[in-house]
Amino acid sequence: MKILGIGNAIVDVICKVDDQYLINNQLIKSTMKLVDEIEFKKLLSSLKIEQTISGGSVANSIVGLSQLGNDVGFIGKVNDDNLGQKYEEGLTKEKVQYFYNKKKEISPTGTCLILITPDAERTMVTFLGIAGKISPSDINEKAIQESKMIFLEGYLWDEGEPKSAFDKAMSMSNTKAMSLSDQFCVDRHKSDFLDLVKNKLDITFANEQEIRSLINAKNFEEVIEFGKQLGKLLIITRGEKGSIAVKNQEITECKSKPNLKIVDLTGAGDLFAAGFLHGLINNSSTRECLEKGTAMSSKIIQKIGARLD
Numbered sequence: 001m002k003i004l005g006i007g008n009a010i011v012d013v014i015c016k017v018d019d020q021y022l023i024n025n026q027l028i029k030s031t032m033k034l035v036d037e038i039e040f041k042k043l044l045s046s047l048k049i050e051q052t053i054s055g056g057s058v059a060n061s062i063v064g065l066s067q068l069g070n071d072v073g074f075i076g077k078v079n080d081d082n083l084g085q086k087y088e089e090g091l092t093k094e095k096v097q098y099f100y101n102k103k104k105e106i107s108p109t110g111t112c113l114i115l116i117t118p119d120a121e122r123t124m125v126t127f128l129g130i131a132g133k134i135s136p137s138d139i140n141e142k143a144i145q146e147s148k149m150i151f152l153e154g155y156l157w158d159e160g161e162p163k164s165a166f167d168k169a170m171s172m173s174n175t176k177a178m179s180l181s182d183q184f185c186v187d188r189h190k191s192d193f194l195d196l197v198k199n200k201l202d203i204t205f206a207n208e209q210e211i212r213s214l215i216n217a218k219n220f221e222e223v224i225e226f227g228k229q230l231g232k233l234l235i236i237t238r239g240e241k242g243s244i245a246v247k248n249q250e251i252t253e254c255k256s257k258p259n260l261k262i263v264d265l266t267g268a269g270d271l272f273a274a275g276f277l278h279g280l281i282n283n284s285s286t287r288e289c290l291e292k293g294t295a296m297s298s299k300i301i302q303k304i305g306a307r308l309d
Contacts, residue, residue, distance in 0.1 A: 001071050001143070001147045001148070002281045003073075003148065004074070004099070004143050005058040005062035005072065006076070006150060006156070007056045007057055007074070007076055008110060008134075008153065009056055009087055009110060010055050010076075010110045010112045010128075011109060011110065012053050012055030012111075014116065014266070014304060015044075016050060017047065022123055027123050027125065030123060031124070032112075032155070032184065032185065034126055043113055044113055050116075054090030056131070058179070058270075060306040061179075061270045062274075063307060064271045064308065065277060065278055068274065068275075072097070073143055074097070074098055075100055077138055078100070078110075079130050080102040081104075099143040110130060112125070112127075116304070120265050121265055122264060128158070133162075134156070135165055136164050139169050148281065150169055150175070152169070152176070152178045154179060154181035154182065154185045154186065157193075175202050175203070176202050177205070178204055178205070179205040180193060182210070186206075186210050186214050203232065203280075205237075205273050206234070207236065208223070208238045208241075211236055224244075230247075237269060237293075240256050242256045242294070243272070243290050243294060245289070250286070260302055263301065265301050266300075266305060267305065271297050271308070272294065275294070275297070276289045276290065279291075296308075
């Protein structure tokens with residue numbers, strides 16, 4: 001197995017809303033808010049569901065890697081309920097090996113309400129449910145040992161136990177990659193994330209806002225300087241400004257694709273990571289990796305949801 005993803009197993013519920021809906025419900029556009037089950041159901045009650053899929057940031061990337069022909073797996077915790085069964089079916093249908101034996105639990109399977117505004121931005125409201133309760137005992141040691149790389153998400157740090165699972169997985173893997181996930185997630189765990197990026201990860205994915213927040217950079221030049229000093233692979237997406245990879249003194253840039261009809265930005269970062277990692281594990285150059293990531297993200301933002309057909 002080439003890559004094993006470990007992340008929050010979340011069922012994505014996609015709905016279209018206007019900006020006023022966000023204002024009325026005190027939601028900040030383009031961020032992720034954690035809520036309890038009661039608030040989640042209240043927000044969902046007035047909305048029309050466009051699509052329901054097996055989601056979660058890393059899971060989206062892993063499915064993208066599978067669609068590109070790679071042998072991949074995923075660890076994420078679901079309940080043995082209706083949504084949990086659908087989640088597992090959704091992954092196995094995409095030829096992703098699912099390394100978690102679900103059982104009946106008190107907490108339900110996690111869900112994420114993805115709210116898409118007319119400008120194609122996505123705002124997420126997440127009820128983690130059992131996804132946020134992944135523990136070290138849920139980590140399949142054999143799967144990690146048989147994978148060449150693990151890919152993790154920053155969102156795992158939003159609950160206590162997942163941090164222990166995260167640490168166990170990292171201690172057993174040779175190559176460790178992670179997405180910083182969300183600017184607010186970075187703000188919640190800044191010192192821990194900075195330690196991870198500097199001392200424990202081999203590969204870090206971030207968008208410009210996330211990395212600037214992490215290192216308190218006043219401008220992008222400071223981000224580049226941080227990347228040069230880091231000595232690890234740092235990949236930064238910049239929206240219309242394209243993407244950039246930094247390792248030691250080597251800086252590689254890639255332009256974004258122009259004139260796209262953007263419908264939904266939900267899976268842009270996830271599919272970019274899938275494309276980049278696909279190139280990396282198949283011995284492509286850094287430029288080719290960036291180009292593959294750009295191609296994947298360009299496709300996904302022109303449709304609803306985070307799954308390519």
